Amino acid sequence: MHVLVLGGGFGGLELTTRLLDELGDEVSVTLIDRNDSFVFGFSKLDVMFGRSTADAVRHRYADVVRPGVRVVQTTVRHIDPVARSVTTDAGSFDGDVLVIALGADYDLDATPGLAEAGHEFYTVAGAFACREVLEQFPGGRVVVGVCATPFKCPPAPSETALLVHDLLVTRGLRDTSSIALVMPLPAPIPPSPDASKALLAAFAERGIEWHGGRAISHLDPQRHTAVDADGGEIPFDLFLGVPKHVAPAVLHDSGLTVDGWVPVDFFTLETSHPDVYALGDCTSVGTPKAGVFSEGQAISAASAIVARARGGEVQRYDGSAACYLEFGHDQVARVDIQFMHGQPPHGALSGPQHDLMVQKADFGSSRVRRWFGRDWVSY
Numbered sequence: 001m002h003v004l005v006l007g008g009g010f011g012g013l014e015l016t017t018r019l020l021d022e023l024g025d026e027v028s029v030t031l032i033d034r035n036d037s038f039v040f041g042f043s044k045l046d047v048m049f050g051r052s053t054a055d056a057v058r059h060r061y062a063d064v065v066r067p068g069v070r071v072v073q074t075t076v077r078h079i080d081p082v083a084r085s086v087t088t089d090a091g092s093f094d095g096d097v098l099v100i101a102l103g104a105d106y107d108l109d110a111t112p113g114l115a116e117a118g119h120e121f122y123t124v125a126g127a128f129a130c131r132e133v134l135e136q137f138p139g140g141r142v143v144v145g146v147c148a149t150p151f152k153c154p155p156a157p158s159e160t161a162l163l164v165h166d167l168l169v170t171r172g173l174r175d176t177s178s179i180a181l182v183m184p185l186p187a188p189i190p191p192s193p194d195a196s197k198a199l200l201a202a203f204a205e206r207g208i209e210w211h212g213g214r215a216i217s218h219l220d221p222q223r224h225t226a227v228d229a230d231g232g233e234i235p236f237d238l239f240l241g242v243p244k245h246v247a248p249a250v251l252h253d254s255g256l257t258v259d260g261w262v263p264v265d266f267f268t269l270e271t272s273h274p275d276v277y278a279l280g281d282c283t284s285v286g287t288p289k290a291g292v293f294s295e296g297q298a299i300s301a302a303s304a305i306v307a308r309a310r311g312g313e314v315q316r317y318d319g320s321a322a323c324y325l326e327f328g329h330d331q332v333a334r335v336d337i338q339f340m341h342g343q344p345p346h347g348a349l350s351g352p353q354h355d356l357m358v359q360k361a362d363f364g365s366s367r368v369r370r371w372f373g374r375d376w377v378s379y
């Protein structure tokens with residue numbers, strides 16, 4: 001059986017590894033990604049805040065060397081879900097099974113003034129560039145602002161505000177600076193009241209202003225002001241922004257989206273096309289957009305593909321994941337969260353505490369070992 005996997009992110013890498021582990025020489029996988037390497041979302045913050053280097057957090061697809069897998073670096077331009085074939089800059093590819101794991105892209109133009117007057121920290125390039133911006137920041141009004149929902153890793157803007165606080169303290173600039181966090185969500189992590197409470201307490205302790213339920217609609221570059229959807233203004237000297245998220249254009253152009261994202265069956269990740277699966281951030285599956293959810297969906301989709309080859313049980317997706325949450329001061333919390341289909345989500349908090357930092361580092365290094373076949377020490 002030949003499986004064509006589009007996107008070598010959290011979901012695509014986990015799915016590819018599972019298929020090769022379980023099916024051995026009964027499967028061959030072609031994994032297509034436009035980039036030459038994978039970067040964990042949390043590594044973007046590590047580089048941005050000077051805790052790691054760009055080189056140390058790039059995991060090269062060239063290291064994915066196992067029998068049965070071919071990695072092709074190219075951009076997917078068109079998808080035909082009926083023929084299960086794709087057109088790319090490197091020619092056409094097809095598969096007996098097609099898995100779409102193309103993640104979410106960003107629309108900076110949806111927020112006028114953002115590219116001109118702000119700094120987005122959600123792309124790899126944007127986050128890495130913020131490192132120098134933060135190193136050279138002389139102090140002043142910092143605003144961490146989210147432009148629209150849904151956005152990846154809902155805790156990331158809160159983590160960013162807390163890490164900005166630590167950085168300004170270390171640089172002796174905290175007393176002459178303010179930090180505000182502006183988010184369209186009513187609470188920092190709505191499905192976990194305990195985690196939200198702990199974050200709000202951490203903001204209060206550190207003097208970080210919390211503005212929930214507000215989305216940034218545009219920036220005024222002349223007046224250095226962020227403006228929310230109701231016209232409320234927040235002045236800034238440094239704006240760190242989370243841009244509007246969109247599904248990759250190829251999914252819209254290929255007619256695979258409904259209301260902006262690819263619809264799938266919650267339990268099996270199947271699309272409406274036979275033998276075509278979609279998982280992770282590019283879908284409207286109903287979980288937050290985060291790597292740990294993409295990974296869980298990849299496990300279920302892989303089990304369905306294994307069952308197709310060999311028969312047996314499909315591991316139905318259960319919407320559960322464990323998310324790590326940086327509080328700064330070398331403290332990490334863990335939220336065990338579940339998004340049950342049709343039921344309200346709930347999340348239980350552990351920490352924040354120092355030893356969860358070690359657990360988080362192990363989370364990253366264990367994935368690198370499985371996906372890329374090499375060791376990685378993240379801190």
Ligand SMILES: Cc1cc2nc3c(=O)[nH]c(=O)nc-3n(C[C@H](O)[C@H](O)[C@H](O)COP(=O)(O)OP(=O)(O)OC[C@H]3O[C@@H](n4cnc5c(N)ncnc54)[C@H](O)[C@@H]3O)c2cc1C
Nearest residue numbers: 007009010011034041042076102103153280281290291292
């Ligand atoms: C600052 C920040 C912190 C984060 N922290 C965490 C965290 O601590 N834990 C967590 O679980 N998640 C975290 N996330 C979110 C996480 O990074 C994403 O949700 C996750 O990577 C999604 O996995 P995915 O497989 O769905 O998509 P992705 O990992 O985004 O993979 C999609 C892949 O598709 C490729 N692609 C897209 N379009 C094309 C095309 N046309 N042709 C070819 N290739 C294409 C991309 O290059 C990419 O490699 C964070 C995100 C950010 C921005």
